[in-house]
Amino acid sequence: xxxxxxxxxxxxxxxxxxxxxxxxxxxxxxxxxxxxxxxxxxxxxxxxxxxxxxxxxxxxxxxxxxxxxxxxxxxxxxxxxxxxxxxxxxxxxxxxxxxxxxxxxxxxxxxxxxxxxxxxxxxxxxxxxxxxxxxxxxxxxxxxxxxxxxxxxxxxxxxxxxxxxxxxxxxxxxxxxxxxxxxxxxxxxxxxxxxxxxxxxxxxxxxxxxxxxxxxxxxxxxxxxxxxxxxxxxxxxxxxxxxxxxxxxxxxxxxxxxxxxxxxxxxxxxxxxxxxxxxxxxxxxxxxxxxxxxxxxx
Amino acid sequence: xxxxxxxxxxxxxxxxxxxxxxxxxxxxxxxxxxxxxxxxxxxxxxxxxxxxxxxxxxxxxxxxxxxxxxxxxxxxxxxxxxxxxxxxxxxxxxxxxxxxxxxxxxxxxxxxxxxxxxxxxxxxxxx
Numbered sequence: 001x002x003x004x005x006x007x008x009x010x011x012x013x014x015x016x017x018x019x020x021x022x023x024x025x026x027x028x029x030x031x032x033x034x035x036x037x038x039x040x041x042x043x044x045x046x047x048x049x050x051x052x053x054x055x056x057x058x059x060x061x062x063x064x065x066x067x068x069x070x071x072x073x074x075x076x077x078x079x080x081x082x083x084x085x086x087x088x089x090x091x092x093x094x095x096x097x098x099x100x101x102x103x104x105x106x107x108x109x110x111x112x113x114x115x116x117x118x119x120x121x122x123x124x125x126x127x128x129x130x131x132x133x134x135x136x137x138x139x140x141x142x143x144x145x146x147x148x149x150x151x152x153x154x155x156x157x158x159x160x161x162x163x164x165x166x167x168x169x170x171x172x173x174x175x176x177x178x179x180x181x182x183x184x185x186x187x188x189x190x191x192x193x194x195x196x197x198x199x200x201x202x203x204x205x206x207x208x209x210x211x212x213x214x215x216x217x218x219x220x221x222x223x224x225x226x227x228x229x230x231x232x233x234x235x236x237x238x239x240x241x242x243x244x245x246x247x248x249x250x251x252x253x254x255x256x257x258x259x260x261x262x263x264x265x266x267x268x269x270x271x272x273x274x275x276x277x278x279x280x281x282x283x284x285x286x287x288x289x290x291x292x293x294x295x296x297x298x
Numbered sequence: 299x300x301x302x303x304x305x306x307x308x309x310x311x312x313x314x315x316x317x318x319x320x321x322x323x324x325x326x327x328x329x330x331x332x333x334x335x336x337x338x339x340x341x342x343x344x345x346x347x348x349x350x351x352x353x354x355x356x357x358x359x360x361x362x363x364x365x366x367x368x369x370x371x372x373x374x375x376x377x378x379x380x381x382x383x384x385x386x387x388x389x390x391x392x393x394x395x396x397x398x399x400x401x402x403x404x405x406x407x408x409x410x411x412x413x414x415x416x417x418x419x420x421x422x423x424x425x
Contacts, residue, residue: 259372263371274372
């Protein structure tokens with residue numbers, strides 16, 4: 001019986017069908033190859049120097065030395081044939097580093113391919129019997145596939161996280177609810193309004209109303225590309241929810257074109273104050289809050 | 299067609315005087331002129347004076363209502379003024395729905411109506 005909880009390493013070994021015998025062969029053959037790693041490194045860099053990425057990432061001698069050392073360590077760990085969680089974590093780190101510096105998957109796979117053929121050459125140069133050499137090659141191929149899979153997956157994860165973070169940032173950027181006067185909030189909307197954006201706007205505005213106890217919310221739509229029935233419905237919903245919190249909404253930036261669309265589509269904006277310009281909306285807000293614009297008011 | 303729809307600006311609101319029958323052409327010119335004027339002048343109200351109008355049919359009234367609705371969406375309260383007896387009875391015969399658009403007898407009445415609702419921008423006339 002297996003242990004009920006499998007470690008990450010066990011899961012990976014099982015998935016790539018790497019048996020204890022495979023690892024044992026790698027260890028046996030690897031022990032003889034360990035002294036040849038420097039030669040392997042030289043041969044590997046002969047190839048790498050022909051690639052444009054070498055100039056791009058490794059032109060600095062300090063970096064080059066650091067990378068070379070790391071590479072030899074990586075290979076040593078590879079032919080040591082011990083796959084534990086630390087091994088998996090080190091492969092994940094490789095993926096993270098590659099994602100961070102923006103190294104392409106293409107060159108990574110090409111490098112692994114070169115490394116593999118050089119390693120096979122080294123296996124051929126050992127003193128083992130032909131069938132052991134063949135077994136070792138199969139085991140090495142399996143292990144290298146596992147390595148590549150882990151690194152590639154990590155790169156994909158890092159990239160996805162980056163995209164998600166950018167999306168979050170964009171959403172925050174796109175809903176900058178500002179308190180422009182005591183009791184008055186303003187949100188200029190630029191671009192398009194879909195249900196996700198409308199939801200973001202609603203959340204941002206309601207939180208801001210709770211925080212500032214604003215009485216008037218001005219939603220400026222002069223930068224909105226298209227106003228159709230769906231967009232209008234979103235706008236109506238937003239204004240309804242602000243009203244629930246005691247804050248009246250005004251939609252400003254209704255240009256002649258938008259006015260035409262609203263009327264021609266028969267969209268009912270009854271109950272919402274709509275106005276042509278932001279200045280007009282602000283003037284109306286000041287009037288309603290009985291704020292005199294003649295005297296400075298803070 | 300400027301001579302058909304003269305638009306004046308007065309005390310923060312606009313007055314559009316309809317001088318001719320509301321053909322599709324006239325309505326279209328009125329729509330673009332009036333909406334542009336609202337947008338640039340930030341007028342709080344629009345008085346459409348129909349004193350120069352002799353007849354009105356269902357299509358003309360529908361076209362006019364559409365423009366008034368657009369003005370409203372742009373934040374300018376629409377107001378009709380100067381309906382002659384003929385126009386008034388024609389509109390009733392048409393079953394025209396003027397709810398939501400106040401009707402006053404003249405431009406002077408329109409001024410009073412708007413002032414009562416704080417939509418007239420008082421000029422500085424203290425001296």
